Amino acid sequence: MDTESSTETKNAGEIARRTLQDLAREKKPPTPFHYARFYARHAGLHSDGLLEKMFDLVEIFSHLDEDDWTGKQVEELRRFLPRTIFLAETGVDSEMDRILDETISRNRVLSQEIRHRKQEINQTVNQLNEIITQAHLLINQTSVRLEKSLERFNTVKSLEEAKPIFLDIVQQSKTLLDRFRTIGEEFQEAHKLLMSSSIEASLDPLTGTLNRRGFQKRIGSSVGLDIVLLIFDLDHFKQLNDRQGHHQGDLVLKRIAGLVNGLLAGSNAVFSRWGGDEFLVLFSRKNLEEIVAVAEEIRTRIEKEGLGVSSETEPSDQGMTISIGLSAGHLDSEEHFDRFYNLADQALYLAKKEGRNRTRAIHQEDAR
Known part of the structure:
Protein backbone atom coordinates (compact mmCIF):
# COMPACT_ATOMS: atom_id res chain seq x y z
CA MET A 1 0.00 0.00 0.00
CA ILE A 114 -49.48 19.45 10.14
CA ARG A 115 -48.16 18.26 13.52
CA HIS A 116 -49.85 21.18 15.27
CA ARG A 117 -53.14 20.61 13.45
CA LYS A 118 -53.07 16.87 14.21
CA GLN A 119 -52.92 17.65 17.93
CA GLU A 120 -55.69 20.22 17.58
CA ILE A 121 -57.93 17.86 15.59
CA ASN A 122 -57.35 14.99 18.02
CA GLN A 123 -58.31 17.23 20.95
CA THR A 124 -61.46 18.39 19.15
CA VAL A 125 -62.49 14.85 18.19
CA ASN A 126 -62.02 13.79 21.83
CA GLN A 127 -64.17 16.75 22.87
CA LEU A 128 -66.91 15.70 20.41
CA ASN A 129 -66.78 12.13 21.74
CA GLU A 130 -67.14 13.40 25.31
CA ILE A 131 -70.15 15.54 24.32
CA ILE A 132 -71.82 12.58 22.60
CA THR A 133 -71.10 10.36 25.63
CA GLN A 134 -72.64 12.98 27.95
CA ALA A 135 -75.74 13.14 25.74
CA HIS A 136 -76.19 9.34 25.83
CA LEU A 137 -75.69 9.27 29.59
CA LEU A 138 -78.17 12.10 30.09
CA ILE A 139 -80.80 10.38 27.93
CA ASN A 140 -80.40 7.11 29.84
CA GLN A 141 -80.55 8.77 33.29
CA THR A 142 -83.57 10.92 32.39
CA SER A 143 -85.37 7.97 30.79
CA VAL A 144 -85.00 5.92 33.99
CA ARG A 145 -86.28 8.82 36.13
CA LEU A 146 -89.23 9.48 33.80
CA GLU A 147 -90.19 5.79 33.74
CA LYS A 148 -90.27 5.72 37.56
CA SER A 149 -92.35 8.92 37.65
CA LEU A 150 -94.79 7.48 35.11
CA GLU A 151 -95.11 4.26 37.15
CA ARG A 152 -95.99 6.35 40.20
CA PHE A 153 -98.39 8.45 38.11
CA ASN A 154 -100.27 5.32 36.98
CA THR A 155 -100.85 4.24 40.59
CA VAL A 156 -102.31 7.48 41.96
CA LYS A 157 -105.96 7.60 42.98
CA SER A 158 -106.61 11.33 43.13
CA LEU A 159 -105.71 14.56 41.31
CA GLU A 160 -103.96 15.88 44.40
CA GLU A 161 -101.59 12.87 44.41
CA ALA A 162 -101.00 13.21 40.67
CA LYS A 163 -100.12 16.91 40.73
CA PRO A 164 -96.61 16.74 42.33
CA ILE A 165 -95.68 13.75 40.15
CA PHE A 166 -96.84 15.60 37.05
CA LEU A 167 -94.83 18.72 38.03
CA ASP A 168 -91.77 16.52 38.61
CA ILE A 169 -92.13 15.04 35.10
CA VAL A 170 -92.44 18.54 33.62
CA GLN A 171 -89.34 19.71 35.53
CA GLN A 172 -87.31 16.69 34.43
CA SER A 173 -88.35 17.28 30.81
CA LYS A 174 -87.38 20.98 31.09
CA THR A 175 -84.00 20.07 32.60
CA LEU A 176 -83.40 17.56 29.80
CA LEU A 177 -84.30 20.16 27.15
CA ASP A 178 -82.02 22.83 28.69
CA ARG A 179 -79.12 20.41 28.94
CA PHE A 180 -79.61 19.29 25.34
CA ARG A 181 -79.53 22.90 24.21
CA THR A 182 -76.20 23.34 26.00
CA ILE A 183 -74.87 20.11 24.52
CA GLY A 184 -76.01 21.24 21.08
CA GLU A 185 -74.12 24.54 21.44
CA GLU A 186 -70.99 22.73 22.64
CA PHE A 187 -71.26 20.31 19.73
CA GLN A 188 -71.64 23.12 17.18
CA GLU A 189 -68.63 24.95 18.65
CA ALA A 190 -66.47 21.81 18.50
CA HIS A 191 -67.68 21.13 14.96
CA LYS A 192 -66.71 24.68 13.89
CA LEU A 193 -63.28 24.16 15.42
CA LEU A 194 -62.86 20.90 13.53
CA MET A 195 -63.91 22.47 10.24
CA SER A 196 -61.56 25.43 10.75
CA SER A 197 -58.57 23.14 11.23
CA SER A 198 -57.66 23.53 7.56
CA ILE A 199 -53.92 23.76 7.05
CA GLU A 200 -54.31 25.83 3.89
CA ALA A 201 -56.35 28.45 5.76
CA SER A 202 -53.44 28.99 8.16
CA LEU A 203 -50.65 29.46 5.60
CA ASP A 204 -49.68 32.49 3.55
CA PRO A 205 -49.86 31.42 -0.13
CA LEU A 206 -46.96 33.67 -1.22
CA THR A 207 -44.28 32.87 1.36
CA GLY A 208 -45.48 29.55 2.78
CA THR A 209 -45.23 30.93 6.35
CA LEU A 210 -48.14 31.08 8.76
CA ASN A 211 -50.60 33.85 8.00
CA ARG A 212 -52.23 36.07 10.64
CA ARG A 213 -54.94 33.48 11.35
CA GLY A 214 -52.42 30.66 11.72
CA PHE A 215 -50.27 32.79 14.04
CA GLN A 216 -53.22 33.76 16.24
CA LYS A 217 -54.10 30.08 16.70
CA ARG A 218 -50.62 29.51 18.17
CA ILE A 219 -50.69 32.32 20.75
CA GLY A 220 -52.62 30.20 23.27
CA SER A 221 -49.72 27.74 23.67
CA SER A 222 -47.53 30.58 25.02
CA VAL A 223 -49.98 31.80 27.69
CA GLY A 224 -48.38 31.66 31.16
CA LEU A 225 -44.85 31.87 29.74
CA ASP A 226 -42.20 34.53 29.31
CA ILE A 227 -42.22 35.55 25.66
CA VAL A 228 -40.43 37.82 23.23
CA LEU A 229 -42.31 39.20 20.24
CA LEU A 230 -40.31 40.30 17.20
CA ILE A 231 -41.83 42.48 14.46
CA PHE A 232 -39.96 43.46 11.33
CA ASP A 233 -40.84 45.08 8.04
CA LEU A 234 -38.89 46.00 4.93
CA ASP A 235 -37.34 49.45 4.62
CA HIS A 236 -38.61 51.42 1.61
CA PHE A 237 -40.50 48.41 0.28
CA LYS A 238 -43.02 50.63 -1.53
CA GLN A 239 -40.21 52.21 -3.56
CA LEU A 240 -39.04 48.74 -4.61
CA ASN A 241 -42.53 47.90 -5.84
CA ASP A 242 -42.80 51.23 -7.64
CA ARG A 243 -39.40 50.87 -9.34
CA GLN A 244 -39.33 47.19 -10.19
CA GLY A 245 -42.95 46.07 -9.99
CA HIS A 246 -44.93 43.87 -7.61
CA HIS A 247 -43.50 40.68 -9.08
CA GLN A 248 -40.01 41.64 -7.92
CA GLY A 249 -41.45 42.69 -4.56
CA ASP A 250 -43.07 39.27 -4.18
CA LEU A 251 -39.77 37.56 -4.98
CA VAL A 252 -38.03 39.61 -2.27
CA LEU A 253 -40.73 38.74 0.29
CA LYS A 254 -40.40 35.02 -0.54
CA ARG A 255 -36.61 35.17 -0.31
CA ILE A 256 -36.67 36.97 3.05
CA ALA A 257 -39.24 34.52 4.45
CA GLY A 258 -37.01 31.64 3.36
CA LEU A 259 -33.92 33.17 4.96
CA VAL A 260 -35.68 33.81 8.27
CA ASN A 261 -37.20 30.33 8.28
CA GLY A 262 -33.74 28.87 7.82
CA LEU A 263 -32.29 30.93 10.66
CA LEU A 264 -35.15 29.90 12.98
CA ALA A 265 -34.95 26.19 12.10
CA GLY A 266 -34.80 23.98 15.18
CA SER A 267 -36.17 26.68 17.50
CA ASN A 268 -39.65 26.89 19.05
CA ALA A 269 -40.33 30.19 17.27
CA VAL A 270 -43.67 30.85 15.55
CA PHE A 271 -43.05 32.80 12.32
CA SER A 272 -45.77 34.59 10.38
CA ARG A 273 -46.37 37.02 7.56
CA TRP A 274 -48.74 39.36 9.38
CA GLY A 275 -49.65 41.30 6.27
CA GLY A 276 -47.99 43.17 3.40
CA ASP A 277 -44.26 43.38 4.19
CA GLU A 278 -44.73 42.96 7.98
CA PHE A 279 -43.61 39.75 9.68
CA LEU A 280 -43.94 38.52 13.28
CA VAL A 281 -41.90 35.99 15.25
CA LEU A 282 -43.04 34.74 18.67
CA PHE A 283 -40.46 33.18 21.00
CA SER A 284 -41.49 31.35 24.19
CA ARG A 285 -39.28 30.70 27.23
CA LYS A 286 -36.64 33.11 25.91
CA ASN A 287 -35.12 36.27 27.40
CA LEU A 288 -34.89 39.60 25.61
CA GLU A 289 -31.08 39.72 25.41
CA GLU A 290 -30.98 36.33 23.69
CA ILE A 291 -33.55 37.35 21.07
CA VAL A 292 -31.87 40.72 20.43
CA ALA A 293 -28.89 38.67 19.23
CA VAL A 294 -31.16 36.56 17.02
CA ALA A 295 -32.79 39.72 15.64
CA GLU A 296 -29.41 41.20 14.76
CA GLU A 297 -28.42 37.97 13.02
CA ILE A 298 -31.61 38.12 10.92
CA ARG A 299 -31.12 41.82 10.12
CA THR A 300 -27.46 41.56 9.09
CA ARG A 301 -28.06 38.38 7.08
CA ILE A 302 -30.80 40.08 5.02
CA GLU A 303 -28.64 43.18 4.54
CA LYS A 304 -25.77 41.06 3.18
CA GLU A 305 -28.04 39.34 0.64
CA GLY A 306 -28.42 42.52 -1.44
CA LEU A 307 -32.04 41.68 -2.26
CA GLY A 308 -33.85 43.93 -4.72
CA VAL A 309 -30.69 45.09 -6.48
CA SER A 310 -31.00 44.98 -10.29
CA SER A 311 -29.45 46.57 -13.38
CA GLU A 312 -31.92 49.47 -13.05
CA THR A 313 -30.99 50.36 -9.45
CA GLU A 314 -28.57 53.07 -8.51
CA PRO A 315 -24.93 52.00 -7.90
CA SER A 316 -25.24 53.29 -4.33
CA ASP A 317 -28.23 51.00 -3.63
CA GLN A 318 -27.01 48.19 -1.35
CA GLY A 319 -30.25 46.24 -1.45
CA MET A 320 -33.18 45.61 0.86
CA THR A 321 -32.84 46.10 4.62
CA ILE A 322 -35.28 45.57 7.50
CA SER A 323 -36.11 47.37 10.74
CA ILE A 324 -36.96 45.32 13.83
CA GLY A 325 -39.00 46.00 16.96
CA LEU A 326 -39.03 43.73 20.02
CA SER A 327 -41.18 43.47 23.14
CA ALA A 328 -40.76 41.07 26.06
CA GLY A 329 -42.46 39.98 29.27
CA HIS A 330 -44.91 37.48 30.76
CA LEU A 331 -47.97 36.59 28.68
CA ASP A 332 -50.89 36.28 31.12
CA SER A 333 -53.63 35.65 28.55
CA GLU A 334 -54.31 35.65 24.81
CA GLU A 335 -56.00 39.05 25.19
CA HIS A 336 -52.77 40.36 26.72
CA PHE A 337 -50.96 39.69 23.43
CA ASP A 338 -52.17 43.01 21.97
CA ARG A 339 -50.06 44.76 24.59
CA PHE A 340 -46.94 42.99 23.33
CA TYR A 341 -47.81 43.79 19.74
CA ASN A 342 -48.26 47.49 20.51
CA LEU A 343 -44.95 47.67 22.40
CA ALA A 344 -43.07 45.87 19.61
CA ASP A 345 -44.72 48.19 17.09
CA GLN A 346 -43.53 51.21 19.13
CA ALA A 347 -40.01 49.76 19.14
CA LEU A 348 -40.23 49.28 15.36
CA TYR A 349 -41.29 52.92 14.99
CA LEU A 350 -38.19 53.97 16.98
CA ALA A 351 -35.97 51.89 14.70
CA LYS A 352 -37.50 53.62 11.66
CA LYS A 353 -37.24 57.07 13.24
CA GLU A 354 -33.55 56.57 14.08
CA GLY A 355 -32.63 55.78 10.48
CA ARG A 356 -33.93 52.26 9.69
CA ASN A 357 -31.91 49.03 9.33
CA ARG A 358 -31.61 48.57 13.08
CA THR A 359 -33.16 46.77 16.07
CA ARG A 360 -34.92 48.38 19.03
CA ALA A 361 -36.57 46.72 22.04
CA ILE A 362 -39.01 47.58 24.83
CA HIS A 363 -39.62 45.37 27.90
CA GLN A 364 -43.16 45.55 29.29
CA GLU A 365 -41.78 46.38 32.77
CA ASP A 366 -40.02 49.46 31.35
CA ALA A 367 -43.22 50.60 29.66
CA ARG A 368 -45.32 50.88 32.83
Whole structure:
Protein backbone atom coordinates (compact mmCIF):
# COMPACT_ATOMS: atom_id res chain seq x y z
CA MET A 1 0.00 0.00 0.00
CA ASP A 2 1.50 3.41 -1.03
CA THR A 3 1.61 6.45 1.26
CA GLU A 4 -1.27 8.24 -0.48
CA SER A 5 -3.58 5.21 -0.15
CA SER A 6 -2.59 4.80 3.48
CA THR A 7 -3.40 8.48 4.18
CA GLU A 8 -6.79 8.18 2.45
CA THR A 9 -7.64 5.08 4.49
CA LYS A 10 -6.60 6.83 7.69
CA ASN A 11 -8.69 9.91 6.81
CA ALA A 12 -11.70 7.74 5.97
CA GLY A 13 -11.29 5.92 9.27
CA GLU A 14 -11.11 9.21 11.18
CA ILE A 15 -14.20 10.56 9.40
CA ALA A 16 -16.08 7.34 10.17
CA ARG A 17 -15.07 7.56 13.85
CA ARG A 18 -16.21 11.19 14.13
CA THR A 19 -19.43 10.33 12.28
CA LEU A 20 -20.31 7.61 14.79
CA GLN A 21 -19.46 9.92 17.70
CA ASP A 22 -21.82 12.61 16.36
CA LEU A 23 -24.61 10.08 15.80
CA ALA A 24 -24.28 8.95 19.41
CA ARG A 25 -24.08 12.52 20.76
CA GLU A 26 -27.20 13.65 18.87
CA LYS A 27 -28.98 10.35 19.64
CA LYS A 28 -29.62 9.54 15.98
CA PRO A 29 -30.07 5.90 15.00
CA PRO A 30 -27.16 4.76 12.73
CA THR A 31 -29.37 4.22 9.69
CA PRO A 32 -27.77 4.51 6.23
CA PHE A 33 -29.49 7.89 5.76
CA HIS A 34 -28.22 9.40 9.04
CA TYR A 35 -24.76 7.89 8.59
CA ALA A 36 -24.49 9.29 5.03
CA ARG A 37 -25.57 12.74 6.18
CA PHE A 38 -23.07 12.97 9.05
CA TYR A 39 -20.28 11.36 7.01
CA ALA A 40 -20.79 13.87 4.18
CA ARG A 41 -20.64 16.71 6.70
CA HIS A 42 -17.28 15.57 8.12
CA ALA A 43 -15.89 14.74 4.70
CA GLY A 44 -16.48 18.32 3.54
CA LEU A 45 -19.02 17.33 0.90
CA HIS A 46 -21.43 20.00 2.12
CA SER A 47 -19.14 22.87 1.22
CA ASP A 48 -21.56 24.23 -1.38
CA GLY A 49 -24.58 23.69 0.90
CA LEU A 50 -26.54 21.85 -1.78
CA LEU A 51 -26.13 18.35 -0.41
CA GLU A 52 -27.01 19.50 3.11
CA LYS A 53 -30.20 21.12 1.83
CA MET A 54 -31.24 17.92 0.11
CA PHE A 55 -30.68 16.02 3.34
CA ASP A 56 -32.84 18.65 5.10
CA LEU A 57 -35.61 18.16 2.57
CA VAL A 58 -35.59 14.38 2.95
CA GLU A 59 -35.79 14.70 6.73
CA ILE A 60 -38.69 17.17 6.54
CA PHE A 61 -40.60 14.92 4.13
CA SER A 62 -39.98 11.98 6.43
CA HIS A 63 -41.90 13.79 9.21
CA LEU A 64 -45.00 14.22 7.06
CA ASP A 65 -47.73 11.60 6.73
CA GLU A 66 -46.31 8.50 5.12
CA ASP A 67 -48.65 8.21 2.15
CA ASP A 68 -47.57 6.51 -1.09
CA TRP A 69 -46.74 9.73 -2.94
CA THR A 70 -44.58 11.18 -0.14
CA GLY A 71 -42.82 7.85 0.31
CA LYS A 72 -41.90 7.72 -3.37
CA GLN A 73 -40.57 11.30 -3.32
CA VAL A 74 -38.40 10.59 -0.30
CA GLU A 75 -37.08 7.41 -1.87
CA GLU A 76 -36.20 9.25 -5.11
CA LEU A 77 -34.39 11.96 -3.17
CA ARG A 78 -32.42 9.37 -1.22
CA ARG A 79 -31.35 7.70 -4.46
CA PHE A 80 -30.32 11.06 -5.91
CA LEU A 81 -28.27 12.26 -2.91
CA PRO A 82 -24.98 10.43 -3.71
CA ARG A 83 -24.89 12.08 -7.16
CA THR A 84 -25.49 15.60 -5.86
CA ILE A 85 -21.80 16.41 -5.35
CA PHE A 86 -21.29 16.37 -9.13
CA LEU A 87 -23.89 19.08 -9.78
CA ALA A 88 -21.34 21.89 -9.43
CA GLU A 89 -19.76 20.72 -12.70
CA THR A 90 -23.08 20.92 -14.58
CA GLY A 91 -23.83 24.60 -13.98
CA VAL A 92 -27.30 23.98 -12.53
CA ASP A 93 -26.26 23.95 -8.88
CA SER A 94 -27.01 27.65 -8.20
CA GLU A 95 -30.55 27.45 -9.58
CA MET A 96 -31.18 24.18 -7.75
CA ASP A 97 -29.83 25.79 -4.59
CA ARG A 98 -32.44 28.57 -4.87
CA ILE A 99 -35.28 26.11 -5.55
CA LEU A 100 -34.24 23.92 -2.61
CA ASP A 101 -34.16 26.94 -0.29
CA GLU A 102 -37.74 27.80 -1.15
CA THR A 103 -38.92 24.17 -1.00
CA ILE A 104 -37.30 23.55 2.39
CA SER A 105 -38.72 26.78 3.81
CA ARG A 106 -42.27 25.97 2.70
CA ASN A 107 -42.19 22.32 3.72
CA ARG A 108 -40.65 23.02 7.13
CA VAL A 109 -43.59 25.29 7.98
CA LEU A 110 -46.05 22.80 6.46
CA SER A 111 -44.57 19.95 8.50
CA GLN A 112 -44.83 21.95 11.73
CA GLU A 113 -48.37 23.03 10.91
CA ILE A 114 -49.48 19.45 10.14
CA ARG A 115 -48.16 18.26 13.52
CA HIS A 116 -49.85 21.18 15.27
CA ARG A 117 -53.14 20.61 13.45
CA LYS A 118 -53.07 16.87 14.21
CA GLN A 119 -52.92 17.65 17.93
CA GLU A 120 -55.69 20.22 17.58
CA ILE A 121 -57.93 17.86 15.59
CA ASN A 122 -57.35 14.99 18.02
CA GLN A 123 -58.31 17.23 20.95
CA THR A 124 -61.46 18.39 19.15
CA VAL A 125 -62.49 14.85 18.19
CA ASN A 126 -62.02 13.79 21.83
CA GLN A 127 -64.17 16.75 22.87
CA LEU A 128 -66.91 15.70 20.41
CA ASN A 129 -66.78 12.13 21.74
CA GLU A 130 -67.14 13.40 25.31
CA ILE A 131 -70.15 15.54 24.32
CA ILE A 132 -71.82 12.58 22.60
CA THR A 133 -71.10 10.36 25.63
CA GLN A 134 -72.64 12.98 27.95
CA ALA A 135 -75.74 13.14 25.74
CA HIS A 136 -76.19 9.34 25.83
CA LEU A 137 -75.69 9.27 29.59
CA LEU A 138 -78.17 12.10 30.09
CA ILE A 139 -80.80 10.38 27.93
CA ASN A 140 -80.40 7.11 29.84
CA GLN A 141 -80.55 8.77 33.29
CA THR A 142 -83.57 10.92 32.39
CA SER A 143 -85.37 7.97 30.79
CA VAL A 144 -85.00 5.92 33.99
CA ARG A 145 -86.28 8.82 36.13
CA LEU A 146 -89.23 9.48 33.80
CA GLU A 147 -90.19 5.79 33.74
CA LYS A 148 -90.27 5.72 37.56
CA SER A 149 -92.35 8.92 37.65
CA LEU A 150 -94.79 7.48 35.11
CA GLU A 151 -95.11 4.26 37.15
CA ARG A 152 -95.99 6.35 40.20
CA PHE A 153 -98.39 8.45 38.11
CA ASN A 154 -100.27 5.32 36.98
CA THR A 155 -100.85 4.24 40.59
CA VAL A 156 -102.31 7.48 41.96
CA LYS A 157 -105.96 7.60 42.98
CA SER A 158 -106.61 11.33 43.13
CA LEU A 159 -105.71 14.56 41.31
CA GLU A 160 -103.96 15.88 44.40
CA GLU A 161 -101.59 12.87 44.41
CA ALA A 162 -101.00 13.21 40.67
CA LYS A 163 -100.12 16.91 40.73
CA PRO A 164 -96.61 16.74 42.33
CA ILE A 165 -95.68 13.75 40.15
CA PHE A 166 -96.84 15.60 37.05
CA LEU A 167 -94.83 18.72 38.03
CA ASP A 168 -91.77 16.52 38.61
CA ILE A 169 -92.13 15.04 35.10
CA VAL A 170 -92.44 18.54 33.62
CA GLN A 171 -89.34 19.71 35.53
CA GLN A 172 -87.31 16.69 34.43
CA SER A 173 -88.35 17.28 30.81
CA LYS A 174 -87.38 20.98 31.09
CA THR A 175 -84.00 20.07 32.60
CA LEU A 176 -83.40 17.56 29.80
CA LEU A 177 -84.30 20.16 27.15
CA ASP A 178 -82.02 22.83 28.69
CA ARG A 179 -79.12 20.41 28.94
CA PHE A 180 -79.61 19.29 25.34
CA ARG A 181 -79.53 22.90 24.21
CA THR A 182 -76.20 23.34 26.00
CA ILE A 183 -74.87 20.11 24.52
CA GLY A 184 -76.01 21.24 21.08
CA GLU A 185 -74.12 24.54 21.44
CA GLU A 186 -70.99 22.73 22.64
CA PHE A 187 -71.26 20.31 19.73
CA GLN A 188 -71.64 23.12 17.18
CA GLU A 189 -68.63 24.95 18.65
CA ALA A 190 -66.47 21.81 18.50
CA HIS A 191 -67.68 21.13 14.96
CA LYS A 192 -66.71 24.68 13.89
CA LEU A 193 -63.28 24.16 15.42
CA LEU A 194 -62.86 20.90 13.53
CA MET A 195 -63.91 22.47 10.24
CA SER A 196 -61.56 25.43 10.75
CA SER A 197 -58.57 23.14 11.23
CA SER A 198 -57.66 23.53 7.56
CA ILE A 199 -53.92 23.76 7.05
CA GLU A 200 -54.31 25.83 3.89
CA ALA A 201 -56.35 28.45 5.76
CA SER A 202 -53.44 28.99 8.16
CA LEU A 203 -50.65 29.46 5.60
CA ASP A 204 -49.68 32.49 3.55
CA PRO A 205 -49.86 31.42 -0.13
CA LEU A 206 -46.96 33.67 -1.22
CA THR A 207 -44.28 32.87 1.36
CA GLY A 208 -45.48 29.55 2.78
CA THR A 209 -45.23 30.93 6.35
CA LEU A 210 -48.14 31.08 8.76
CA ASN A 211 -50.60 33.85 8.00
CA ARG A 212 -52.23 36.07 10.64
CA ARG A 213 -54.94 33.48 11.35
CA GLY A 214 -52.42 30.66 11.72
CA PHE A 215 -50.27 32.79 14.04
CA GLN A 216 -53.22 33.76 16.24
CA LYS A 217 -54.10 30.08 16.70
CA ARG A 218 -50.62 29.51 18.17
CA ILE A 219 -50.69 32.32 20.75
CA GLY A 220 -52.62 30.20 23.27
CA SER A 221 -49.72 27.74 23.67
CA SER A 222 -47.53 30.58 25.02
CA VAL A 223 -49.98 31.80 27.69
CA GLY A 224 -48.38 31.66 31.16
CA LEU A 225 -44.85 31.87 29.74
CA ASP A 226 -42.20 34.53 29.31
CA ILE A 227 -42.22 35.55 25.66
CA VAL A 228 -40.43 37.82 23.23
CA LEU A 229 -42.31 39.20 20.24
CA LEU A 230 -40.31 40.30 17.20
CA ILE A 231 -41.83 42.48 14.46
CA PHE A 232 -39.96 43.46 11.33
CA ASP A 233 -40.84 45.08 8.04
CA LEU A 234 -38.89 46.00 4.93
CA ASP A 235 -37.34 49.45 4.62
CA HIS A 236 -38.61 51.42 1.61
CA PHE A 237 -40.50 48.41 0.28
CA LYS A 238 -43.02 50.63 -1.53
CA GLN A 239 -40.21 52.21 -3.56
CA LEU A 240 -39.04 48.74 -4.61
CA ASN A 241 -42.53 47.90 -5.84
CA ASP A 242 -42.80 51.23 -7.64
CA ARG A 243 -39.40 50.87 -9.34
CA GLN A 244 -39.33 47.19 -10.19
CA GLY A 245 -42.95 46.07 -9.99
CA HIS A 246 -44.93 43.87 -7.61
CA HIS A 247 -43.50 40.68 -9.08
CA GLN A 248 -40.01 41.64 -7.92
CA GLY A 249 -41.45 42.69 -4.56
CA ASP A 250 -43.07 39.27 -4.18
CA LEU A 251 -39.77 37.56 -4.98
CA VAL A 252 -38.03 39.61 -2.27
CA LEU A 253 -40.73 38.74 0.29
CA LYS A 254 -40.40 35.02 -0.54
CA ARG A 255 -36.61 35.17 -0.31
CA ILE A 256 -36.67 36.97 3.05
CA ALA A 257 -39.24 34.52 4.45
CA GLY A 258 -37.01 31.64 3.36
CA LEU A 259 -33.92 33.17 4.96
CA VAL A 260 -35.68 33.81 8.27
CA ASN A 261 -37.20 30.33 8.28
CA GLY A 262 -33.74 28.87 7.82
CA LEU A 263 -32.29 30.93 10.66
CA LEU A 264 -35.15 29.90 12.98
CA ALA A 265 -34.95 26.19 12.10
CA GLY A 266 -34.80 23.98 15.18
CA SER A 267 -36.17 26.68 17.50
CA ASN A 268 -39.65 26.89 19.05
CA ALA A 269 -40.33 30.19 17.27
CA VAL A 270 -43.67 30.85 15.55
CA PHE A 271 -43.05 32.80 12.32
CA SER A 272 -45.77 34.59 10.38
CA ARG A 273 -46.37 37.02 7.56
CA TRP A 274 -48.74 39.36 9.38
CA GLY A 275 -49.65 41.30 6.27
CA GLY A 276 -47.99 43.17 3.40
CA ASP A 277 -44.26 43.38 4.19
CA GLU A 278 -44.73 42.96 7.98
CA PHE A 279 -43.61 39.75 9.68
CA LEU A 280 -43.94 38.52 13.28
CA VAL A 281 -41.90 35.99 15.25
CA LEU A 282 -43.04 34.74 18.67
CA PHE A 283 -40.46 33.18 21.00
CA SER A 284 -41.49 31.35 24.19
CA ARG A 285 -39.28 30.70 27.23
CA LYS A 286 -36.64 33.11 25.91
CA ASN A 287 -35.12 36.27 27.40
CA LEU A 288 -34.89 39.60 25.61
CA GLU A 289 -31.08 39.72 25.41
CA GLU A 290 -30.98 36.33 23.69
CA ILE A 291 -33.55 37.35 21.07
CA VAL A 292 -31.87 40.72 20.43
CA ALA A 293 -28.89 38.67 19.23
CA VAL A 294 -31.16 36.56 17.02
CA ALA A 295 -32.79 39.72 15.64
CA GLU A 296 -29.41 41.20 14.76
CA GLU A 297 -28.42 37.97 13.02
CA ILE A 298 -31.61 38.12 10.92
CA ARG A 299 -31.12 41.82 10.12
CA THR A 300 -27.46 41.56 9.09
CA ARG A 301 -28.06 38.38 7.08
CA ILE A 302 -30.80 40.08 5.02
CA GLU A 303 -28.64 43.18 4.54
CA LYS A 304 -25.77 41.06 3.18
CA GLU A 305 -28.04 39.34 0.64
CA GLY A 306 -28.42 42.52 -1.44
CA LEU A 307 -32.04 41.68 -2.26
CA GLY A 308 -33.85 43.93 -4.72
CA VAL A 309 -30.69 45.09 -6.48
CA SER A 310 -31.00 44.98 -10.29
CA SER A 311 -29.45 46.57 -13.38
CA GLU A 312 -31.92 49.47 -13.05
CA THR A 313 -30.99 50.36 -9.45
CA GLU A 314 -28.57 53.07 -8.51
CA PRO A 315 -24.93 52.00 -7.90
CA SER A 316 -25.24 53.29 -4.33
CA ASP A 317 -28.23 51.00 -3.63
CA GLN A 318 -27.01 48.19 -1.35
CA GLY A 319 -30.25 46.24 -1.45
CA MET A 320 -33.18 45.61 0.86
CA THR A 321 -32.84 46.10 4.62
CA ILE A 322 -35.28 45.57 7.50
CA SER A 323 -36.11 47.37 10.74
CA ILE A 324 -36.96 45.32 13.83
CA GLY A 325 -39.00 46.00 16.96
CA LEU A 326 -39.03 43.73 20.02
CA SER A 327 -41.18 43.47 23.14
CA ALA A 328 -40.76 41.07 26.06
CA GLY A 329 -42.46 39.98 29.27
CA HIS A 330 -44.91 37.48 30.76
CA LEU A 331 -47.97 36.59 28.68
CA ASP A 332 -50.89 36.28 31.12
CA SER A 333 -53.63 35.65 28.55
CA GLU A 334 -54.31 35.65 24.81
CA GLU A 335 -56.00 39.05 25.19
CA HIS A 336 -52.77 40.36 26.72
CA PHE A 337 -50.96 39.69 23.43
CA ASP A 338 -52.17 43.01 21.97
CA ARG A 339 -50.06 44.76 24.59
CA PHE A 340 -46.94 42.99 23.33
CA TYR A 341 -47.81 43.79 19.74
CA ASN A 342 -48.26 47.49 20.51
CA LEU A 343 -44.95 47.67 22.40
CA ALA A 344 -43.07 45.87 19.61
CA ASP A 345 -44.72 48.19 17.09
CA GLN A 346 -43.53 51.21 19.13
CA ALA A 347 -40.01 49.76 19.14
CA LEU A 348 -40.23 49.28 15.36
CA TYR A 349 -41.29 52.92 14.99
CA LEU A 350 -38.19 53.97 16.98
CA ALA A 351 -35.97 51.89 14.70
CA LYS A 352 -37.50 53.62 11.66
CA LYS A 353 -37.24 57.07 13.24
CA GLU A 354 -33.55 56.57 14.08
CA GLY A 355 -32.63 55.78 10.48
CA ARG A 356 -33.93 52.26 9.69
CA ASN A 357 -31.91 49.03 9.33
CA ARG A 358 -31.61 48.57 13.08
CA THR A 359 -33.16 46.77 16.07
CA ARG A 360 -34.92 48.38 19.03
CA ALA A 361 -36.57 46.72 22.04
CA ILE A 362 -39.01 47.58 24.83
CA HIS A 363 -39.62 45.37 27.90
CA GLN A 364 -43.16 45.55 29.29
CA GLU A 365 -41.78 46.38 32.77
CA ASP A 366 -40.02 49.46 31.35
CA ALA A 367 -43.22 50.60 29.66
CA ARG A 368 -45.32 50.88 32.83
